[in-house]
Structures are given as C-alpha cells and as structure tokens.
Amino acid sequence: MVQKSTIQLSQYEAAYIDLKPPDEWAAQGSPVLLFLHGFLGESSLWQSLMERLTNPYRCIALDLLGFGGSSKPKLKYTIWHQTAFLSEFIDALQLQNVILIGHSYGGWTSAAFAIEQANMASSVITNLVLIAPAGIRDDSFVGRYNYMRPVLWETPVIDWVLSGLKPLAKVTGQQKTYEQVAMARREFGKQPVAKSFIVDRLRPEDAIDTVEKDIHKISVPTLVIAGAQDTTIPLWHCETYGQGVSGAQFEVLPEADHDLIRTDCDSIAHLIKTFINIPSSRRYKGRHREGE
Numbered sequence: 001m002v003q004k005s006t007i008q009l010s011q012y013e014a015a016y017i018d019l020k021p022p023d024e025w026a027a028q029g030s031p032v033l034l035f036l037h038g039f040l041g042e043s044s045l046w047q048s049l050m051e052r053l054t055n056p057y058r059c060i061a062l063d064l065l066g067f068g069g070s071s072k073p074k075l076k077y078t079i080w081h082q083t084a085f086l087s088e089f090i091d092a093l094q095l096q097n098v099i100l101i102g103h104s105y106g107g108w109t110s111a112a113f114a115i116e117q118a119n120m121a122s123s124v125i126t127n128l129v130l131i132a133p134a135g136i137r138d139d140s141f142v143g144r145y146n147y148m149r150p151v152l153w154e155t156p157v158i159d160w161v162l163s164g165l166k167p168l169a170k171v172t173g174q175q176k177t178y179e180q181v182a183m184a185r186r187e188f189g190k191q192p193v194a195k196s197f198i199v200d201r202l203r204p205e206d207a208i209d210t211v212e213k214d215i216h217k218i219s220v221p222t223l224v225i226a227g228a229q230d231t232t233i234p235l236w237h238c239e240t241y242g243q244g245v246s247g248a249q250f251e252v253l254p255e256a257d258h259d260l261i262r263t264d265c266d267s268i269a270h271l272i273k274t275f276i277n278i279p280s281s282r283r284y285k286g287r288h289r290e291g292e
Contacts, residue, residue, distance in 0.1 A: 002047055004069050009088040015069030016089070017043045019050050019059045031097045031126060031276070035061040036086070036106030038261075039134070040194055042068030045103075049261055052269035057099075062089055064109065066193035077196040079135065079209040082109040083116055090124055099127040099276065103261050104233060107133025111211050111218065111241065118217045128222040128245075129272055132230055132258055136237040137210040215244040222248040223275040225268060227256030249275060 004015045021030075033053055035046040043061035050059040063070040065085040066077065075081060086109060090098065102110030107130040117123035169175050200206060222245045226238035235252070242250030251271055256264045 001044060004043065004063070006069065007089070007092050009085070009092055012065060012071035012073065012085065013069075014065075014071075014085065014089045014092070015043070015063040017047070017050070017059075017061045019054045021054050021056050021058060023056070030056050030058070031099045032095050033057045033059045033099050033101060033272075034090070034095065035059065036064060036100070036102040036109050037061070037067065038104030038106055038132075038258075039197075040067075040191060041103075041106075044068075045261065048265045049269060052265055053272065060093070060095075062086070064106065064193075066191065072190070072192050074192050075196065076200050077193045079108055079112045079211075083113045086113055087116075096124055097126055098124050099129065100125050101129040101131070101272070102133060103131040104134050104258065107131055108135030108211065111135055111215060112209070114218045114220060114222075115211060115214045118219045123220065125220050127276060128218065128220050129225070129275065130222065130238075130241055131225045131261060131268065132227055132233045132238060133224070133241055134233055134237070135211045136240050137204075137207050137212055138234070138237065139204045139207075212240055212244065215241060216246065218245045221275075223271065224248055224250045225260070225271060226250070226252045227258060227260045227264075228252050228254045229257040230260075232258035249278075 002017050002019065004017055006013050006015050008014075033050075035043070035050065037043060037045050043063045046059075046061040050061060053059055064082050066072050066075075070085075100110045100113065102108070110128060111130060111133060112135065114123075114125055114128050117125050222241075224238055224242045224245070226233075226235055226242075228235065238252075239250070242248050253260060253264050253267055256267075261268065
C-alpha cells in the first residue's frame, strides 16, 4: 500500500497519494493526472490504474472530503462541498495542466468542477475523464436506501439489538445478512457523506446539485467510459454525459460492471493514454464499444 500524504487546507485536511514518474525531468511539461474516487471509496482504489499511467505522468489520487484520510466534518453534503475542497487542494499543490479523472461520485465531482471552471477566464483542467459517472438526476434512486436509515440512528440501542441478533442470525442461516448490516453500521458511522446522502436526500426535490442541466457548459475535451454490466450507475446516465458534453468521446466496456477501475485497469489505461494523445482535430463524438 502506497503511503498517503496530507496537506492542511483553509478548514480541512486533505489526504492523497502522489506517484511521480520514474524520470521526473523527462516528464516535465506532461499533464498531471488527478484521480477522484467513488462513493464509500478512497484514493488507494486507484493504485493499480495509477501504476499503469505513472510513466510519463505524475498521478495524484485525492481522498474526497468525508472519505479516507481527509477530514470528515458533519455536514449536509452537496457536490459543491467537494468542488470547493478540490479547488483548494489544486491550489495548495500549485497544480497546472490537470487531467481530471473521476469514477462514480468522483466523476460527478469532476463534472461539477469542470462546469465551474468553464465560467473562469482560464482553467487548470485541460481534459476530463468520467468513468461510470454519477450526478444525473434519477428519481428512481429516491428511497432506495430508506431501509438502511435505522442502522444510522445515533443510539447504543441499535448496537445492543445487533449484538442480540448475532446468535439468532447464525442459527437461522442469516449470518451473511447480519454481517452486511453490522458492517454498514460500522462504515456509515465513519462516513458522514454516506449518512448525509441517505438522511438528507429523501425526496426528488432534494437532488439540488445534479449536473444534467449544465453539462453542456463543459468546454474541455472529455472521455466518458461506461460498463455495460453496471447495475449501480445505469448506462443511460453515462449516455447523458456522452451526448450532453460537446465532442465527448464515449466508450462502453461490454463485460465491465461498476468496479471497472479495478477489474478493467488495462482497458481503461489504454483508453486514457489514447485519449490524451489524440489531437483535438481528430476527437470524435458518438457511441463506441471497446474493440470496435
């Protein structure tokens, strides 16, 4: 496991992994690849992909606010908390010529940040890679995790009840379900963002920070990668990005699911390298599947 570094921002601490290319002098002038993880993830999930890209690129993976080793304030989280955190992090490390790469929730953050940058005179973001990106309003998601709400109650009664159910779960063959609920109790207790998303987004009108209406403002070259077998982020969400961002390149990995940043590292690394090196005059828009 690569050691994380930390840096103090104005309010919060940011934890990150920084992999530099073997020949830093030769890599001068190359873009910096900045990776943003998905929901309930953290920066180390990118390590395999980063290792495939670290020559000739400097690769940095950030723990988003509320995740991993970064600060975990108790907030009513919106995507704007993440874009502000990301902006401060980029400024603190004095990064320029950044290719922003986001998976799922990190893809949502990346898109929202690119939208904000589009309104500025100059942008530090030169390219955008969205991998199974979230952030498209979908009212079918509302209430999906309501059954988890009792697990989040801040009372020791829940822990007593779970402790009492453990032997019963073993006898009735429900041990796996019990372990999943117990793990959720532990993890959501450590993840204020997850708790906020379940508690504070109970109605369709609570989705105030989705980006589908603004993705047309994204002005940097964009690559969208989707997994055809993804049951977490529906394919049409990715297609919305592919169709809404002008000139976006859209790729579908036929056998990939939502865990594609770990299971399909070689394919994704190849797509990213090819995308970075395509001259702007040859960029294309449309639906493509790997191998076509």
